[in-house]
Amino acid sequence: xxxxxxxxxxxxxxxxxxxxxxxxxxxxxxxxxxxxxxxxxxxxxxxxxxxxxxxxxxxxxxxxxxxxxxxxxxxxxxxxxxxxxxxxxxxxxxxxxxxxxxxxxxxxxxxxxxxxxxxxxxxxxxxxxxxxxxxxxxxxxxxxxxxxxxxxxxxxxxxxxxxxxxxxxxxxxxxxxxxxxxxxxxxxxxxxxxxxxxxxxxxxxxxxxxxxxxxxxxxxxxxxxxxxxxxxxxxxxxxxxxxxxxxxxxxxxxxxxxxxxxxxxxxxxxxxxxxxxxxxxxxxxxxxxxxxxxxxxxxxxxxxxxxxxxxxxxxxxxxxxxxxxxxxxxxxxxxxxxxxxxxxxxxxxxxxxxxxxxxxxxxxxxxxxxxxxxxxxxxxxxxxxxxxxxxxxxxxxxxxx
Numbered sequence: 001x002x003x004x005x006x007x008x009x010x011x012x013x014x015x016x017x018x019x020x021x022x023x024x025x026x027x028x029x030x031x032x033x034x035x036x037x038x039x040x041x042x043x044x045x046x047x048x049x050x051x052x053x054x055x056x057x058x059x060x061x062x063x064x065x066x067x068x069x070x071x072x073x074x075x076x077x078x079x080x081x082x083x084x085x086x087x088x089x090x091x092x093x094x095x096x097x098x099x100x101x102x103x104x105x106x107x108x109x110x111x112x113x114x115x116x117x118x119x120x121x122x123x124x125x126x127x128x129x130x131x132x133x134x135x136x137x138x139x140x141x142x143x144x145x146x147x148x149x150x151x152x153x154x155x156x157x158x159x160x161x162x163x164x165x166x167x168x169x170x171x172x173x174x175x176x177x178x179x180x181x182x183x184x185x186x187x188x189x190x191x192x193x194x195x196x197x198x199x200x201x202x203x204x205x206x207x208x209x210x211x212x213x214x215x216x217x218x219x220x221x222x223x224x225x226x227x228x229x230x231x232x233x234x235x236x237x238x239x240x241x242x243x244x245x246x247x248x249x250x251x252x253x254x255x256x257x258x259x260x261x262x263x264x265x266x267x268x269x270x271x272x273x274x275x276x277x278x279x280x281x282x283x284x285x286x287x288x289x290x291x292x293x294x295x296x297x298x299x300x301x302x303x304x305x306x307x308x309x310x311x312x313x314x315x316x317x318x319x320x321x322x323x324x325x326x327x328x329x330x331x332x333x334x335x336x337x338x339x340x341x342x343x344x345x346x347x348x349x350x351x352x353x354x355x356x357x358x359x360x361x362x363x364x365x366x367x368x369x370x371x372x373x374x375x376x377x378x379x380x381x382x383x384x385x386x387x388x389x390x391x392x393x394x395x396x397x398x399x400x401x
Contacts, residue, residue, distance in 0.1 A: 003113025006105065010119040011038055014126055021134060029147070030133065034126040037154045041122035044164035045114055061095075062166035066112075068092050068099035073106060081107070085208070097208040098168045117166055124174035125163040128383070129154045131181040135387050138184075139341070140394035149390050152327065153383060157320050162376050168209050169376050175206040176380035179217045180356055183224025187348060192228055211261065213380075216359030223355050227348055283308070283318060283371035300365040304378060305332070307371045321375050328382055331389040338392030356384060 018031050049062070071091055072084045083100055086092045092099060105116040129150050136146035153159060162169040179202045182195040199221055207214050285303060306329070308322050342350035360381050368374055 003105065003109040003116035006108065006113070006116040007042060007119030010123045011035070014038060014123050017127065018130060021130060026143075030130070030150075033147075033151065033154065034130060037129070038119075038122045038126050040155075041125065041160070041164045042115060042118055044160070045118040045166075048161070048164050061093075061168065062098075064093050065095075065098040065102055065166055065168070068096075069102035069106060069112075072099060072103035076103070076107065094211070095168050095209050097171060097205060098166065100208075102166065114166065118164070121163055121166065121170040124170040125159065126154070128170075128174045128177050131177055132383055132386065135181060135184060136390040138188075139345070139391040142394070145390050145393050149386050153386060157324050158375055159379055162379075167376075169379060171205060171209045172213065173379050173383065175202040175209070176213060176217055176360075177383055178202045179206075179221055180380075180384055183220045184349065184352060186224035187227040187352065189228055196225075212363060213360075216363045217356065219359060220352055220356040223352055227352075283373075285369060285371060297365065300368045301361060303371065304361060304365045304368050304374055305381075307374065312371075318372065328385075331382075331386055334390075334392040335385045335388035336392070337395070338388035338390070341391055341395045342388070353384065353388060357381065360384075 014034065015031055018034060019027050021027070022030060068089075068091065071089055075084055075089055076082070083096075084092060084103075085096045086094065101120060102112075102117050105120070106112045109116055132153060133146055133150045136149060137143050140146045159169075159173075179199050182191070182199045182202075185191055185195055203214060203217075203221075206217070285307075306325070308318055308325065310322060312318070312322075339350060339353065342353070364374060364377050364381070
């Protein structure tokens with residue numbers, strides 16, 4: 001029963017944040033929409049994992065998190081409540097955050113509660129769409145296009161599936177989009193100090209759920225910090241010098257922390273053994289002799305952004321992904337128009353999108369080897385592209401008039 005109370009309390013926090021973020025008249029339809037998205041995910045969590053969407057049947061990495069959560073509860077019973085990583089328990093997966101969250105909800109509930117954990121996952125999914133909507137409306141004064149795109153992102157089948165069970169994708173998308181959202185708000189000089197604290201929390205969370213994504217989001221965060229607007233040119237100069245001084249002072253510590261991990265991660269992600277493991281799945285892609293060649297990069301990028309292709313066969317989930325991807329193809333086209341608009345209107349914003357998208361696409365293309373995996377991994381890329389798509393579509397009525 002406590003698990004249901006936790007889920008309801010999480011929902012109330014979601015409603016409060018929506019009301020706080022938007023004016024009353026605009027927040028009403030957003031509250032209704034995100035409420036449906038929240039509770040739909042709760043309902044689906046009861047039975048969705050029993051439906052064999054994929055060729056390998058039901059199942060996923062959530063099983064590993066649930067087993068790890070049991071080990072963490074035992075560890076807490078012996079050593080007290082603390083965040084548990086692989087350094088303390090060798091059996092813990094590298095993505096330690098989902099297991100710790102499951103363990104914490106089980107601890108509060110007095111036993112395992114999928115509803116309590118799913119409540120937090122649904123919260124992250126809905127907050128991601130709220131942040132997207134806030135960015136959509138920057139260059140969409142009418143806001144109808146923004147609302148429709150938010151609906152598509154919130155109820156898109158891939159995002160809905162992977163945020164209606166205990167997968168880690170809701171956390172990843174929330175942290176990545178959150179950093180991007182805050183970085184653009186820095187450029188607008190909005191919520192600077194709270195935004196920095198929020199980004200630091202997102203970086204810590206991202207490190208413990210999909211650590212290699214920390215690297216491609218660091219440039220957009222840096223660009224956002226350096227782009228904070230000031231009315232006084234001297235204030236901007238002082239701010240930039242202060243940021244550079246802090247960055248230089250932290251450089252040795254960050255280098256020691258990140259360099260070895262980044263080098264090791266790249267070696268693993270680009271190794272033949274890694275790609276062979278990915279190719280064993282039902283939607284694995286074998287690039288043959290081009291796997292480790294420089295000529296594989298264009299192919300990997302194309303698969304990362306456009307797979308699965310209409311002519312490819314596969315499971316039910318594979319076919320569903322194709323239908324949804326047709327809409328994303330249209331969004332790519334409109335996103336290009338949005339980027340051209342930004343190049344005329346706000347080149348710093350245009351640079352911000354390129355600084356995020358290029359490293360993110362590179363990060364996923366390096367390790368690409370399985371279409372089913374990339375469909376869920378690329379969600380942060382697609383969501384950021386959706387911002388450009390909204391801006392591109394929103395400008396066309398103006399140009400016609």
